[in-house]
Amino acid sequence: MANPLAWDDFRLVKAIADQRGLAPAAERLGINPSTAFRRLGQMEAALGTLLFERHRAGYAPTPAGEEMVRIAARMEDDVAAFSRKLDGQLLAPSGELRVTTADSLFNDLLAPIIARFCDRYPEVRVDVVLSNQPLNLSKRDADVALRATDGPPDTLVGRRLATIAWALYGRAEDGAEIPPGERRWVSLAQETGAAKVARYVAARADPARVALRLDTVVGLVKAVEAGIGIAPLACLSGDRHAGLMRLSPPEPDLSAGLWLLTHADLRHSARVRVFLDFVGTEIARLRDLIEGRVPFSGPR
Incomplete structure (x- = not known):
């Protein structure tokens, strides 16, 4: 074949098969009937085979024409599916x-x-x-x-x-009456990257009162819940635990x-x-x- 078939060629063949004639197919596609006639002749010449048998009742596809119709139908389905995906009906990130x-x-x-x-x-x-x-x-x-x-x-x-935001927390059952300086403390280890927390505790607690050092915030919350000591916690963590209470307002230096x-x-x-x-x-x-x-x- 001198030139490859284009998508419009498949559309034309399917339209002729669906409408059983050149004139209604051309009208459906919005082209001139003479243009449709010329393009069909060019396709058949390039393929070296007839795509339709011409009868008084209309155009009937040959086996080659039927195969083009099947391909065109699949192409239409794929185009429609793609359009639905772009409209968000089927397309989802994956x-x-x-x-x-x-x-x-x-x-x-x-x-x-x-x-x-x-x-x-x-x-x-x-x-x-x-x-x-x-x-x-x-x-x-x-x-x-x-x-x-x-x-x-x-x-x-x-x-x-x-x-x-971070604030100082302790167990609710222990209350807030005992000054922080008289309590046991829990701290994050400075080597964990939580230098702010480690410095905060060091500035407020005698080293002898730091009962435990941990390497995770999750462990810090559990330690305060268990009553090991008081500690600065993210408000997101401390406020969601009913057994804990704030002992200070949010501390800007810890944010x-x-x-x-x-x-x-x-x-x-x-x-x-x-x-x-x-x-x-x-x-x-x-x-x-x-x-x-x-x-x-x-x-x-």
Whole structure:
């Protein structure tokens, strides 16, 4: 064949078969009947076979014509399916999405949000990596990071969703009457990257009163709940535990930014984009809680 067949050639053959004639097929396609006649002749000459048998009752496709009609029908179905996908009827982001965050942020904030995200986007498979040390998104250790930081890497893009407020907490059953200086304390170890918390405790507690040091915020909350000592906690963590009470207002020196980050090369990926938008919207609803303006009042 001198020239390859085009999509319009298949459309013409199908229209002739459906309408059983050149004139009605041309009208359906919005072309001149003479143009339809000429194009059909060119196709048959190029293929070296008839596509239609001409009868008094109309045009009947030959076996070659029937095959072109079947192909055209499949092509129409594919085009229609693609249009539906673009309209959002069938298209949903899909594939694996690797998310990293700290264990405390996952437990206190992200877990229920991911549950709702999975309900909305069931074709996205979320792989969560819990780490209190930043993963390298540039090396694709993760696609998205939810991090508490005041200085996100320049290599990443994203937005600051809120400011995480911290305050001093103790067990509610112990009350607030005993001065902090006379209590036992629990602290994060400075080598965990929580230097703010370690400095805060060191400035207020005699070293002999620091009963325990831990390397995770989750462990810090559990230690305060168990009555080991008082400790600074993120309001997001402390306010959601009924057995704990604030012993101080939010401490500005302990606050940290809450950032949702990805690599610049990934921000236009469908599954990354919908995750960023979804999580950003959900966290915006909880901003007063995260920033310590309202106490936690039940499951969210």
